[in-house]
Ligand SMILES: Cc1ncc(C[n+]2csc(CCOP(=O)(O)OP(=O)(O)O)c2C)c(N)n1
């Protein structure tokens with residue numbers, strides 16, 4: 001049923017319909033509305049026998065999730081920013097143990113200075129943690145991605161972060177069609193763990209590996225991670241067939257003026273500038289390009305950040321003249337974080353890649369700002385690294 | 401024929417021989433079907449009391465639950481010496497995640513079992529003193545405070561042994577460790593620092609808290625059995641001598657544990673809902689010297705200049721005796737009477 005819902009409510013309802021056995025989380029803005037809604041659902045019995053556990057920290061939230069997932073329970077949690085960093089040790093551990101926990105990241109900046117607003121610094125800081133990272137462009141996709149996350153994660157034995165822009169999506173109301181219970185039940189297979197603590201067939205999970213086996217362990221994890229791209233794509237395809245709308249997948253091209261996927265667009269040609277972005281800014285970019293009219297510029301949205309879809313990106317970029325990456329996270333002393341992945345994917349193609357760092361700590365990325373960036377991109381006026389919308393007055397004040 | 405009753409004391413040992421007991425009262429260790437939850441082949445040092453205590457705890461818990469037991473283990477010696485891939489010395493379903501989170505992982509195991517209607521499966525978490533009183537404190541306290549259905553067992557060897565014997569919040573004052581070396585007038589670990597986790601556990605008013613040592617394994621076994629008969633958060637703190645970290649002979653782990661109890665250094669008791677309910681009285685009181693002298697980590701106490709520190713350690717044991725009422729009002733044995741007379745003379 002299509003209704004106007006806050007992004008967090010849409011996510012909470014979708015998660016509930018995936019029938020988690022255990023939900024364990026610690027509050028942090030802008031994730032709070034999601035876990036509050038699930039706590040309420042658990043209290044009122046709407047989640048069946050699901051255990052909702054209030055813990056003393058994010059580290060405990062992820063650790064409880066590790067325990068419950070290892071015991072064979074479908075497990076969900078959510079966090080952001082400082083919370084994600086606080087649980088970092090356990091985040092890596094969950095991936096190493098192959099536990100398909102699903103975690104919503106309400107993307108938010110990392111302090112200091114403390115800042116509750118949106119950018120991608122948090123999940124991108126954990127890009128090497130061994131979790132899949134799926135990014136949503138809008139509330140509908142943010143909600144739907146959770147169904148795909150449980151399905152793909154459990155098939156692979158890999159945990160999944162569903163990343164949605166804090167406030168911009170979590171707190172914004174939009175028309176959303178939340179998946180129906182019967183449809184999810186038909187779509188999502190029951191969780192069959194690949195390795196589980198079972199008192200009737202006892203195993204040891206979490207052994208020590210010395211120099212003679214550690215590399216092999218990591219190599220196999222790497223291989224499985226590479227296979228994950230195809231699995232994510234396949235669940236995304238199945239989702240489209242089952243629900244009649246798009247969610248998930250690797251790299252996307254959009255039909256003019258919409259966020260509907262264009263599966264038949266010819267690859268960009270030698271005159272084209274390609275703008276690459278991730279998350280809700282994709283929508284603003286599409287509006288910007290639509291308003292710009294008939295310019296030689298194309299938009300690509302990254303749907304899956306980990307594993308990074310290098311090959312899909314190379315194909316989608318085609319023979320483009322240059323690529324402009326709108327980057328929501330900064331690697332100090334280097335440049336945009338997503339840009340690094342894009343450059344790596346396009347190495348050897350000779351295509352110039354321009355990094356534009358934008359919207360850190362919640363600075364709005366307006367259509368006006370993007371229009372300027374895209375115009376300069378088309379005109380070949382962007383450098384290796386530009387900062388969008390830098391305030392000269394603030395710089396002067398801070399330097400004083 | 402007239403029957404002669406022989407008091408157990410005449411056997412000259414504190415261990416009750418199994419032959420004198422009914423089958424049901426025998427230790428799980430005495431039975432042909434003992435679980436051997438921690439099997440041979442692990443890499444613990446000779447005389448490691450942590451390994452000994454863990455086997456008794458686990459065998460008892462496995463027995464008490466009919467094998468329906470899941471275990472979460474913190475990083476530390478116990479984990480490292482038992483599970484080097486591709487081998488494992490553990491027979492029960494066992495998971496190791498991190499150093500600081502065994503209690504939280506256990507909460508997760510219990511939650512999964514509850515959500516899936518498996519209330520027959522019980523959960524045990526275990527770790528060293530570092531993994532419990534220091535880095536794992538928040539996780540343990542959270543599990544206590546929520547009264548999750550978990551028995552948490554801390555094996556206290558008074559230091560971070562796995563990383564080479566550094567000081568923990570459970571290292572006793574005056575002990576030499578790699579990070580509290582003897583230097584000038586600084587006699588090892590500082591006085592006035594450290595914490596005794598069982599009292600912190602009691603402050604959470606959880607259903608059951610107990611302490612034990614490997615000097616009385618039947619007592620340890622009984623406490624695990626009691627703990628497994630209760631639901632909710634339970635805490636068991638076991639003193640486990642570490643020959644490597646303490647600088648003691650590997651055959652002395654039991655004797656040192658006994659001396660720790662009989663000197664008042666380590667109080668053995670039970671508490672329910674925050675109230676002390678049972679105390680193991682000192683049976684044959686000994687001076688702290690009997691506990692300290694065989695340990696290299698306390699060697700400086702017996703050198704010139706060590707008198708003050710020794711006196712403070714002795715005073716701490718006396719404070720324990722008063723606080724927990726470790727002495728009987730009436731001396732029970734000749735040996736004990738002698739000890740008290742000796743004390744009076746000193
Ligand atoms: C987060 C983290 N910090 C530090 C360590 C290193 N470390 C591993 S075991 C250990 C000491 C364990 O001490 P304790 O819990 O008392 O167990 P023991 O080895 O003494 O039995 C330390 C410091 C670690 N593994 N993880």
Ligand code: SF4
Pocket residue numbers: 443444445446447448449450451477478481557561562641642643644645
């Ligand atoms: S160092 Fe101590 S605790 Fe560790 S295995 Fe050796 S005796 Fe046991």
Ligand SMILES: [Mg+2]
Pocket residue numbers: 528529530555556557558559560561568
């Ligand atoms: Mg220790």
